[in-house]
Amino acid sequence: MKDVDAVLFDFDGTLWDPESEIYRAHAEIFLEFGHQLPVDVWSSLIGTIGFDLWAYLEQLTERTVDRREAQEQVRCRQQELLGGLSSRPGVHRILRAVDALGISRGIVSNSTREWITRYARQCRIADGWSTVQCADGDRTSAKPQPNLYVAALASLGISAERAVAFEDSPNGVRAAKRAGIRCIAIPNPMTTSLDLREADLRFESFEEIDLQEFSKGIR
Numbered sequence: 001m002k003d004v005d006a007v008l009f010d011f012d013g014t015l016w017d018p019e020s021e022i023y024r025a026h027a028e029i030f031l032e033f034g035h036q037l038p039v040d041v042w043s044s045l046i047g048t049i050g051f052d053l054w055a056y057l058e059q060l061t062e063r064t065v066d067r068r069e070a071q072e073q074v075r076c077r078q079q080e081l082l083g084g085l086s087s088r089p090g091v092h093r094i095l096r097a098v099d100a101l102g103i104s105r106g107i108v109s110n111s112t113r114e115w116i117t118r119y120a121r122q123c124r125i126a127d128g129w130s131t132v133q134c135a136d137g138d139r140t141s142a143k144p145q146p147n148l149y150v151a152a153l154a155s156l157g158i159s160a161e162r163a164v165a166f167e168d169s170p171n172g173v174r175a176a177k178r179a180g181i182r183c184i185a186i187p188n189p190m191t192t193s194l195d196l197r198e199a200d201l202r203f204e205s206f207e208e209i210d211l212q213e214f215s216k217g218i219r
Contacts, residue, residue, distance in 0.1 A: 090206030
């Protein structure tokens, strides 16, 4: 990987996979109102922020939703469901390999810094990051815009051509590519059927990747 100075990872869905459980927490609220939360609707939102899910529920039910109560219910249920999760298979091995090669690594995520800190610690991947760029609720910076990736490159002092990104969703892949960064798709069960053709390469798991070999396919 002589042509790579930094490997940048999306967080949710890529380094660990809370997507199914987060969907479940929201879907349970929808069921309380007598409606399904379509998986395809949810999957299309992965990798971005700003969609008003409660407005969508209100359209379905033609009823007003107590958003504060609904969000608190989701928060508590998510905390319960996510408490036992760890990193995706192969993540610890790939991070050790990156470190052994002397390559910088960073996190580029739409999530908040508090969320990343909490769950990176839970997944035992909190250490070793050269940069952590997160949207923290700023819709103008969030993926699929390239802003977070551009900020990561600037913080590391490298050009886009010297970086590789790992993403699990079309919106994430699009953000990396818009920043001029080569991107590897590693979908999870919620994103595996989505269109990831913009990615330079695709693997179904980090366990499939040999770092010494995979970079040959994206040069």
